[in-house]
Amino acid sequence: MTVKRITFLQELLGLLGLEERLHLSWISSAEAQKFVQVVSDFTEKIRSLGPNPLLAFRESKIAVAAELMPLNSKGDDYDQQRQSMA
Amino acid sequence: MINNVKAWLEDGIVDVFLGYREMDHHHLPHCFTREHMEEVDDLVISQVRYPLEKIATHMTEMDPDIKIGMLARDCNDRALNVLFLWNQLKAENVSTLTVNCCPSRLKEHGDCSYLTPEKAGVFKKQVGVDNNLEVEELDTYGRKERLNRWMYEFQKCIKCYGCRNICPVCFCKECSLEHDELIKTGPLLPEIPIFHMVRAVHMAGRCIDCGLCEAACPMDIPLRLLYGKVSQIVKDVFDYDTGSSALESPFNILGDKVALEPKPMEPAIAVNE
Numbered sequence: 001m002t003v004k005r006i007t008f009l010q011e012l013l014g015l016l017g018l019e020e021r022l023h024l025s026w027i028s029s030a031e032a033q034k035f036v037q038v039v040s041d042f043t044e045k046i047r048s049l050g051p052n053p054l055l056a057f058r059e060s061k062i063a064v065a066a067e068l069m070p071l072n073s074k075g076d077d078y079d080q081q082r083q084s085m086a
Numbered sequence: 087m088i089n090n091v092k093a094w095l096e097d098g099i100v101d102v103f104l105g106y107r108e109m110d111h112h113h114l115p116h117c118f119t120r121e122h123m124e125e126v127d128d129l130v131i132s133q134v135r136y137p138l139e140k141i142a143t144h145m146t147e148m149d150p151d152i153k154i155g156m157l158a159r160d161c162n163d164r165a166l167n168v169l170f171l172w173n174q175l176k177a178e179n180v181s182t183l184t185v186n187c188c189p190s191r192l193k194e195h196g197d198c199s200y201l202t203p204e205k206a207g208v209f210k211k212q213v214g215v216d217n218n219l220e221v222e223e224l225d226t227y228g229r230k231e232r233l234n235r236w237m238y239e240f241q242k243c244i245k246c247y248g249c250r251n252i253c254p255v256c257f258c259k260e261c262s263l264e265h266d267e268l269i270k271t272g273p274l275l276p277e278i279p280i281f282h283m284v285r286a287v288h289m290a291g292r293c294i295d296c297g298l299c300e301a302a303c304p305m306d307i308p309l310r311l312l313y314g315k316v317s318q319i320v321k322d323v324f325d326y327d328t329g330s331s332a333l334e335s336p337f338n339i340l341g342d343k344v345a346l347e348p349k350p351m352e353p354a355i356a357v358n359e
Binding site: 009018 | 228233287323336
């Protein structure tokens with residue numbers, strides 16, 4: 001059940017592209033080595049992903065539309081539509 | 087239909103009947119009773135829809151044994167099913183009259199306020215999320231783009247709680263969205279995206295895709311799409327069809343049922359005798 005719930009949460013965070021920032025492992029109190037391993041690995045993973053992208057939104061409370069424009073399609077789509085309308 | 091409702095009220099099959107009544111050219115939800123039988127003549131069926139089952143839930147809260155009749159579209163039926171499963175209404179106390187339904191992915195023709203969804207404008211298409219997208223189409227955006235697009239939608243939110251208040255399957259006495267230790271309350275803008283994500287998580291196993299939240303939203307946030315995504319994940323992960331399943335939700339707070347049979351304990355043997 002827990003696996004399923006965490007999978008559900010990962011998928012939902014995936015909507016915002018944050019799915020890799022949630023990790024689930026079973027570690028017994030006798031498995032100190034495994035605990036260290038899992039935490040170190042996950043820390044490394046988070047470090048390689050970089051800082052939380054949500055922080056950028058928190059700093060600028062009033063979001064500026066230009067900053068929010070999707071990186072891949074900046075302007076192209078809009079220009080095309082303008083042309084097709086004209 | 088009107089004769090049917092009158093007969094139900096007269097025969098005592100139902101104590102009250104929830105439908106729509108035309109008042110000053112507005113079709114408003116109305117509770118028809120035996121005492122005011124003449125009002126039943128004003129019963130109308132149109133594209134207008136409200137969560138009648140939510141009114142039924144509130145009535146049942148006051149009087150658990152009241153017998154309620156109501157008009158039901160497909161979305162009402164699904165909501166009722168969920169409310170029965172969550173023990174908010176008793177199936178034997180609710181009678182429904184089926185009316186024509188919205189032309190969702192399930193049906194092509196019907197009478198519903200969702201009949202003609204508004205088309206997204208150029209700007210919204212460019213930086214936000216088009217309300218009319220299919221759930222699968224969301225995945226075509228890249229990770230960063232997806233975040234930006236959803237955050238653009240969420241930052242419009244004015245925290246009116248309209249989505250929660252209209253939701254037929256929101257019945258909690260205490261709402262996490264108004265819990266100061268979880269989410270900041272008061273006259274502030276909501277914390278994003280946590281406000282919407284909390285609601286999204288709570289819609290798991292409950293949302294029946296009626297689209298009333300989106301219709302109620304003054305800021306045009308694609309909530310139906312968001313909760314549609316949630317329902318899809320629930321289907322994929324838990325193999326649970328919200329609304330049509332007769333099984334209890336996997337998110338039931340009581341968890342899985344224990345299959346062990348209850349047995350009396352062995353009588354304790356008195357030592358000192």
